[in-house]
Amino acid sequence: MPETHTAYTDTDRLIRALDAAEATPGAAxxxxxxxxxxxLPPDATVVDVGCGAGRAVAELAERGARAIGADLDPAMLAAARSRFPGIDVRAADAADLPLRDGDVHGYRADKVYHMLPEPTVALAEARRVLAPGGRIVLLGQDWDTVVIDSDRPELTRRIVHARADTIPHPRIARSHGNLLLDAGFHDVGVEVHTAVFSDATALPLIAGHAEAARRTGAISDEQAEAWIREQNGRAAAGRLMIAIPFFLAAATR
Known part of the structure; x- marks a missing residue:
């Protein structure tokens, strides 16, 4: 059973990383x-698509909503049920939600659309399940504009872009507003919030970027090691600086 053990180890690692990121004041x-x-009006129904380990579902329920989580990862769903007993999470694809037409008053997707094979199909599904006057909120980072301070700016640009190129839709967050307009939503608004990381908690992100760039052949092993070494040194000296823009788009059905 080594494959199963490895899968759950990877999920546990991802959950720990998500917990660390979600616990920061800026993320909250x-x-x-x-x-x-x-x-949301009192006792409104809301669906959180790509709910992962369930934190947003639990927080929405605490705010008085009838919250439903949808995710395709069975390990994440199991973690959500274990961590937040009693929450409603379901195995479901963003393009095929187990909801009737107009079933929900709110639809939320956080760091999801960049990984979807067909984001426009998911938006059509969002419009289907939302009641008239319901609200949709899309939240995501722009992978192509991650800012990392470094003594090697050209290498850093190459790493950031190589990492972005491994993602199906790395720049979709900047298009959330226009996608909502194209899908027939109105009252569209877009906000940009910048997350800043300056300590060692961001080093796994650094390592992930370097590994992705090395794996694609954009940089050599030696360049990856040197860049990670520089960033580790910056973290140890209190000089790490990473800024990531998050786009928050909201609209009305």
């Missing part, structure tokens, strides 16, 4: 802002 503030933009 951004989630709260996304809930506010849903404009």
């Amino acid at each position: 503030t951004l989630r709260a802002r996304s809930y506010q933009l849903l404009r």
